[in-house]
Amino acid sequence: PFLAGNSALDTAQEGPEEGPVVLRRRFRLTMQTLQLTVPLGVSEGQQIQVQTPNGLMMVVVPPGAVPGGPLTIQVPVLSPAPVVQQAPFPPHPMQMQAPPRRQGSEHATPLLGAVDPPEAPVLVPMGTPVADAMPKLPAALSLNDPYSGFAYTTESADEGGSHHRAAFDASGGISDARGAPPPMGTPVFYSDEELAALNQQPFPADVYTAGVKQGGAPVAGQPLPLVAGVPVAESAQAVISQPVLTTAAGMPVVNTSVAGLSPARTFYDGWNGITSCDRRLQDSVDELMLFLNTHNTRPLVGCQVEGWHHERRTRRRRVVRDGKEHWETESYIERVRDFMYKVDLTPFVYPFGFITSVDAAGLSVPDLCQKFVNDTNLLKSLAMKKEVDFDFNGLHSMVYGYIRSLGWRRGLTVSFPKANASVRVYHENWLSAMWENCCCRILCHLTLVPCLLMRIYRGDCCCHEDHAEEDVRSYFRINYQAIQVFEGIRSQLWAPGFSGAAMAMELLRNVFW
Numbered sequence: 128p129f130l131a132g133n134s135a136l137d138t139a140q141e142g143p144e145e146g147p148v149v150l151r152r153r154f155r156l157t158m159q160t161l162q163l164t165v166p167l168g169v170s171e172g173q174q175i176q177v178q179t180p181n182g183l184m185m186v187v188v189p190p191g192a193v194p195g196g197p198l199t200i201q202v203p204v205l206s207p208a209p210v211v212q213q214a215p216f217p218p219h220p221m222q223m224q225a226p227p228r229r230q231g232s233e234h235a236t237p238l239l240g241a242v243d244p245p246e247a248p249v250l251v252p253m254g255t256p257v258a259d260a261m262p263k264l265p266a267a268l269s270l271n272d273p274y275s276g277f278a279y280t281t282e283s284a285d286e287g288g289s290h291h292r293a294a295f296d297a298s299g300g301i302s303d304a305r306g307a308p309p310p311m312g313t314p315v316f317y318s319d320e321e322l323a324a325l326n327q328q329p330f331p332a333d334v335y336t337a338g339v340k341q342g343g344a345p346v347a348g349q350p351l352p353l354v355a356g357v358p359v360a361e362s363a364q365a366v367i368s369q370p371v372l373t374t375a376a377g378m379p380v381v382n383t384s385v386a387g388l389s390p391a392r393t394f395y396d397g398w399n400g401i402t403s404c405d406r407r408l409q410d411s412v413d414e415l416m417l418f419l420n421t422h423n424t425r426p427l428v429g430c431q432v433e434g435w436h437h438e439r440r441t442r443r444r445r446v447v448r449d450g451k452e453h454w455e456t457e458s459y460i461e462r463v464r465d466f467m468y469k470v471d472l473t474p475f476v477y478p479f480g481f482i483t484s485v486d487a488a489g490l491s492v493p494d495l496c497q498k499f500v501n502d503t504n505l506l507k508s509l510a511m512k513k514e515v516d517f518d519f520n521g522l523h524s525m526v527y528g529y530i531r532s533l534g535w536r537r538g539l540t541v542s543f544p545k546a547n548a549s550v551r552v553y554h555e556n557w558l559s560a561m562w563e564n565c566c567c568r569i570l571c572h573l574t575l576v577p578c579l580l581m582r583i584y585r586g587d588c589c590c591h592e593d594h595a596e597e598d599v600r601s602y603f604r605i606n607y608q609a610i611q612v613f614e615g616i617r618s619q620l621w622a623p624g625f626s627g628a629a630m631a632m633e634l635l636r637n638v639f640w
Contacts, residue, residue: 163198170194174385177202184356185329185385203355258326262474264615267608274528274613275521315516315602316481321372325380325479328371332357332384333424335401335547336473345395360387363413376483377491381420389414389421400513400549404559408552415496419511419550423601425476426513427546429469430526434622436537438463465537469544470619472605475612480513480601487598495596499552504594506562506585508553511599519543521609526620529613535622550601 161179163186169175171190179202192198317325338352339345360366366386370379383389391405391414401422407414441458484492499509526541553559561567562581571578586593605612 158201158203161200161202163200165192165194165196165198167194255330256326257328257330257478260330261477261606262615264607264611267611270610270614272525272610272613274526274532275524277528277531315483316604317374317479321374324372328382328479329384331382331424331478332388333478334388335395335422335424336427339427345397347395347397349395351393351395351401354388357384358387359390360417363389363411363417367413367416374481374483376481377493378482379416379420380479380482381417383417383421389418391418391421393422396549396551398546400547400551402551402553404553404555406555409554410500412493412496412500415499415509415552416493418552419482419492419599419601422550423480423482423511423513424547425473425478425480425603426515426548428472428476428515429544430472430522430616431467431469431540431542431544432526432530432620432622433467433540433542434465434530434535434537435462435540436465437461462538466623468621470616472543472612472616475605475607475615476515477604477606480603482511482599482601485598485600490598492599495599499596502594504585505554505556505558506581507594508551508596509599510549510551510595510597511601512597513548513550513601513603515545515603515605517605517612518609522612525609525613529617529620530622533620533622534624 159180161177163177165188166175169188171188171192173188174185175188177184177186177200184202186200188198332354334351334354334357335345337354342352360383366381367379369386370381373379391403391408393401393403393405396402403418408418437460439458440461441456443454443456446453446455482492484490484495486495490498495509499507523541523543527539530539530541553563558581562571568578571581582588585595587595607615
């Protein structure tokens, strides 16, 4: 849904419930027993890949199993089970009508609207090694770039010429991590040895993306869906003490698809990411680090292409001058969208983000977690921001030039929106409940005094200690050249043709409108 087609045509439609009998599709989670044979050369405690009805899964060989001997495992399986529910009374005639369709708006978020949460647990795909799951693209040296400097003519400056520059939409939230100094003197990504170890790991479980694909747009405050096929960690301390690796920044990296997800209660923060106020995160540094590893999933990144033009229109307005009322006709310029679509860039993002600290005092991520646990402020919070390191400048130039080469001569904007880029933990109490509530926060800002008192108490001013910690970063990287990504998405780029005759007709329309 984050990258679904033309937003001007996107709608969310609810189906009607007709008649006294309502059919609802439900699912049943059952356990299926599989008989396996332990491969030769595998000893107890090692992991093997097993093909199950839900896809590949990693299974640990239990003690006592011998190579070539039998092995019995149980895997969860989702099976649809239609349930017939008899309504107690016939519905009212007005209730039998289908609800109205919610039309999309160009001022709304470029994603689908809110829908009901899924009733069934979400199946999270996992098991495929990272090296095999990443896209296979041609070598950069074998590709040519004829589009970055593409020249176009017969176009006015306000319609497109002034937009032919490699700039990003400020609302896209895309930043280049390489442009910032390395935090705390450490690299902003894994070393070659660490990448080699991570490439052999199963693909990490992404609950956020799986829930969005099945349940639609995330609604702020709605809990994340239940998942099937992914274990849940029983002891955060045991998981953190046995990581896949520990980075130079002192952060243990855990593959939650093998070690287990954090059991902390988590909610959507809209398209921004996720939030949690689970009590287990308030008292344990290990729980906090496991929670950050669980939701350190790659952000959703897209390439948004929008074509537009300006139209001169007229309108009548009432004017009162010298005590007399009369009507005047004025002309104005309005921007009209011709098309808009998005191309998914998320598969090109490496699934493991490099978690580190950018704290000015030099505190590491475990130190910041310990600071959050020790803090007694009612408005304390700890946030992790996700950044994507990639040459978006070069990709912007290629996409822009390619759309121009297809014949589009009107206004054109290429941007890179991002979602699932924030993970935030806060303390649940009566004061934070007021501050987290949107209506209460607006009321506090309108009355000024409560807002000022809360911000002083939280430490937003420089004279107090800051209790809203936002110095944790997770740096993701697209390990491809811009031209490789462009070749990977070029087949999905399009634009309607715009001939010289059409441009002449448009100029005449603007003159004689």
